[in-house]
Amino acid sequence: MEYAMNALFRQKYKSIFILIIFTSLIFLLTSVFFISNAIKYELHSTVESLPEITVQKIQAGRQQNINVNVIEKILEIAGVQDAVGRVWGYYYFQNAGVNFSVMGIDEFENQSTQSLENIVQKSDFDKAMENDSMIVGEGVKRILQDNYYKEYFNFIKPNGTLKQVNIQGTFSSNTQLESNDVILLAKQTALEIFGMNEEEVTDIVVKVANEKEISMIASKIKLLLPDTRVITKEDFKVSYKNIFDYKSGVFLALFIVALFTFFIVIYDKSSGLSSEEKREIGILKAIGWTVDDVLKEKFYESFILSFVAYLLGVILSFAFVYIGQAPILREIFVGYSQLKTSFELPFVFDVQTLFLSLFLTVPVYIAATIIPSWKSATIETDEVIR
């Protein structure tokens, strides 16, 4: 092993260059995989809380508001425990150029004293429920404060008039990945803000007691209401599983570039040894080293280099994603959104990714080093020294 270390130090610059390239490659690939797996994990951990069936009305390929009369028809289906119309949508705040997701729920006042206690941080001021009030996500609060709305916000209704709604509280920062752009208010207020009349809802959520009956009830609803799209919890699970397509888009570009870089280095290593290295092997054989010893030395040399590069890449990647919140790479996942969330991802110790990057880099590099050395080690000694 001493000889291997000496050999590495003798070719200092080349070794450092290869070390840096491999470390960067592994760092980049594992960071992207860590982020995408953490997002998937976050989605999967909350999928069971989603509604069993969601019914949307589709007209001319676009989602439209659905009439509340339809709810009674759905309630008549056997197995349906409850069917509730929801009012929700997007409000575009022009000053900041952001979209807020606005959700109106029934019995907002009752809700806010009981189940919301866990997830809402109460504000300092004490605005009771006398006026219309709302609970906002942290991102919304920040945007509103930047635009000088500290205690209330004026929604611009479709008819041009303003609607003032007080900010009652903020959602806990632990839920930031889900709640960052959400505004929760009473259904009546939401209807006013969107200019919808009382007989319309955005979609209908159906509660089914028995999980096994969900698909049957979904097909019954579809037969009953042919102009609707019926989404079950199973569809959400499938959609979450397929969120990232590794064969297209950004991921494909990344993999092609990484593979290309990797193979350039491998090709350089495996396209035969330089005459200096061949002479070195010849001299070693002349002083008594066997072919086995030469190969062992080459193995140590390449193993140390590639394994150190792997460890460095993984250490940097963990720190980059989970401690530093992935400063530049997260722009791939965030896009043009003006409403940025803090990228506090859940920690997933992804054994698969680690083993994949280990077995794709280290053995390939070792093989690329050993094979040409073996070729020249098996040639006659005196030929090589000449």
Place this chain on the structure above:
Amino acid sequence: MNNKSKITLGILIALISILVLEVIYISVKKKNSISQKNEFVSLLQLPDLAICTEATYLRHRSMSTTASIFKDDPLLLEYFPATFTYKASSLTKNTPQQITTP
């Protein structure tokens, strides 16, 4: 063993222990607030994370289809860079329109 091989082994062991310590530190530091998140989602009943809010078909990706991108204007195809990261939902069954998934 020679000095150099001791140094090599030392470097390898140091790197492995830094990695282990880092993993332990991160897993301890990250608070696992799954119950709060589940409570929030069961209150709101809407899917998908609020990471990408630039377009409605990205924000609530699971409730949109491949054709949602056309709902505003056919010329707005692939306008946002995040559509290259997130795949369109494969939710084409039960949709009252004829689409084949690309």
